[in-house]
Amino acid sequence: MTLAELIAQARTALDTAITTRRTEQDALVALRSEDTLTEEQVRAQIERRDAADAEVTRRQEALEELLAEQAREDELAQLQARTTPAATRAPAYDQVHRVGQEERTYRPDQDRRGAGFERDVAAAFLGDYDAQARLARHMTEERAERGDQLQRAAGTGAFAGLVVPQYLTDMYAPAAAARRPFADVCRPHDLPAQGMTVNLSRITTSTDVDNQSAENVAVTEQDMDDTLHTVNVQTAAGQQTLSRQAIERGAGVEAVVLDDLFRRYHTNLDSKLLNQASTGLTNVATSVAYTDASPTAAELYPKVIEGLAGVEAAMLDMASGDNVAVMHSRRWYWMQNALSSSYPLITQPGIIAQTLGANYATTYGRGVRGMLPNGTPVIVDNNIATNLGAGTNEDEIYLVDRQECHLWEDPDAPMYIRAEQTKAASLGVLMVVYGYYAYTHNRYAHARKIAGTGLVTPTFTGV
Incomplete structure (x- = not known):
């Protein structure tokens, strides 16, 4: 990283x-x-x-x-740029600006047939920068001495070999990525240095306490028991083979490729946390159905409260209260589009009663985007699928206690391998980015998701 x-x-x-x-x-x-x-x-x-x-x-x-x-x-x-030794060789005569009277670049008394001028035109076309500089200086001299006689009839298209296109490599546009908004709010842990599983003990049979039925009578006893909760360590990786020509004769090619590999790594990790079969949030969360042919944000909000109630009911005294709502950007903006005169009957800390929550106006991937009316922070994550449901056009809203969304990552991940010998016979360089991670949302089965036809592709109508 x-x-x-x-x-x-x-x-x-x-x-x-x-x-x-x-x-x-x-x-x-x-x-x-x-x-x-x-x-x-x-x-x-x-x-x-x-x-x-x-x-x-x-x-x-x-x-x-x-x-x-x-x-x-x-x-x-x-500092390095300032202290790098400069060339000691004196610059060429025709590469220095002087004040005063100078001889013309091309002089008839020295080259009656103009052979030097013709050679420079040909050399400039082949990329000779010195020849291009002499031609440019010649044109400056012509404008100074005979500017009123020059006819600017030719455009840049007539000098394809002299008008050099510029490539602003420092302003390249990376391929957009959803990155890892949800992963960044999960409870972080360092992945153990060894092993391909992480094992947790879950108490599934607790002790028991009841009133003693009579004096000197045995009190209630229940043997405690646990169940092993095993979380697999997964490996995320991607590779790209570059030609040595691209690396050595390109401008920043290797850095651009690495940056994109890192972006795909984080996007893949976040997507797996949400969508992976069996263990992803969508597959472990208990569904709260929202079925509506004409959905509105005001009708959706009670479903959010129902989901949060389910989270707390599942966690009981283990609830941290650090709940978050995770939704797609299209759903967050749809909720902001709603206009209504109704507002909650119970005020919440930091929330104006007449509004349907608060927008913090932060950018994508920069943490909490806003607050729902009951004070629940909103995380916007575009790794959430938008092709769910019978019509393959629904998304989901997830409600979790973030302290129970555990993510183990290698402190050095993602890591980078640059292998030159592997592809040496074809002058290739193999670049591999990889990392190990493990996660669970199910130490306590608490997560809730709002799903159904009320969450089809939104229409922005102001209700």
């Missing part, structure tokens, strides 16, 4: 931490306005707010450290 990508991830983490801290502060303000609050409740909320504040500070320091590192790299690059 490049330093620029690390900085982008650090910015996303900081944005998320700031949002969490803002939510905890709003919750504290709302709690203090209640008549029945206790000192313990206020203290507990202050501790949560302070913990979120500490997380903001930690994320900020991490970002500042990366930015300082980037600034140092830029400084070293500039």
